[in-house]
Amino acid sequence: MASNAEKPVILWFRKDLRLDDNQALNAAHVSARPIIALYINEPRAAGTGPLGAAQAWWLHHSLDALGKSLRSRQGRLVLVSGEALDVLRAVIRESGADAVFWNRRYDPSGLSIDVRIEHELEKQEIQTRSFGGELLHEPSRLMSGKGAPYRVYAPFWRALERAGEPGPPLDAPASLRLESRLPTSERLESWKLLPAKPDWAKEFADVWMPGEQGAQVRLGTFIEDALNGYKENRDYPAKPATSMLSPHLAFGEISPARIWDATRGLAERVPRADIVHFRKEIAWREFSYHLLFHFPKLASENWNGRFDGFEWHNSGEDFEAWRRGKTGYPIVDAGMRQLWRHGWMHNRVRMIVASFLVKDLMIDWRSGEAWFRDTLVDADPANNAAGWQWVAGSGADASPFFRIFNPVLQGETFDPEGDYVRTYVPELRALEAKYIHRPFEAPKRVLEEAGIVLGETYPKPIVDHAGARNRALAAYKAISNGG
């Protein structure tokens, strides 16, 4: 019989698919006990939040990468499907483990599962230990002077600055003591996370390398090539000027503390404003989790209840045109097609397509949020909901409803040459820059020369923006005070 100290500890991987800066892993390592690395394919109905199809693709490759990384350390990742508590009990029985370590998750559904597991396992005298690291700070830590959670970003950011630098990230342990007698694992392929034919994700791999190594490479190239000038360039979707770390963060392949740390000590070669601006984006993720933690309804209900009375138009036909990128507004269509093709959309364009859905088409933000959740590789329960509510005007510290993007002007401002549009809307490729964002105003001859027949090769606008804007403002007036 193995002595108590020899009993293995289960390291339960969730949305923290990394070895770097992994506090639970580090604690297991320091305990000197053999480690069982486990990933549980939890049923979506259990409240872990539905995993979109694009993220299923990502998860497959990320688990594959983590498995390889553990194999190179003479270990293996154990894969089991089922309710987390049932699986943990079975693995404990099979392995003789008497402790489970994990890094905390902060979405309300995941959190409630974990609280129950903690309680149940303690009852059978199994030690549970949870750790931070998915966020820079615990959501309960940054509170206003009155002890209330922040509802406005600016003071939240100031509090984050006041909190000082987060603790330094932990390096991955150089060696790991991995349990050699492992419980039965399922085969990753049997989870069928990859799309069946037709393979709509075939172009994802042109852009992405899921897994911890891909995250490190992305961080390195971003800091080397794009951090300098980030503040200015980040708004231009045709430029490779954003970090594209979001899916890696969403799966915990890299920690925010690691990213934060990597932007230190660059003052010699990168302007301070660029570093601060990038860090503020990381802080927006932090703020979204802060909000979701303290106001769980953010995920599915209007944070500002006034919007419950908003009269949405919710046309199925309009929604379909938006999803397929056939609205007749090139910048909107380019964004929606980038989303479909690469599972990601540039942040500036996300705001434009979201404004268009909610305000021009008057479709409930929840429809857009659900579509993003299914198609984005970086779909994040906090960021996605908070972002949509921000654009819709229903969120905490939201953009005012009357801030309605003009898709033509936004396109002309942020994609002046039309390069972004041409990349994703090939039927407009030959159109000159002057009309690339307003093909419906191009003279007949210009369209002919570009080989475009409006209504056939490229749609006419499904709504008139100026009219749609007035309609939206009128609908908003109806739910405003005294309206």
Add this chain to the structure above:
DNA sequence: GCCAATTTGCC
């Protein structure tokens, strides 16, 4: 009387 630049209302 024109047009570009600036200000204001939207709330």
Add this chain to the structure above:
DNA sequence: GCAAATTGG
């Protein structure tokens, strides 16, 4: 953030 109203040369 947009667009209408106003200003000023």
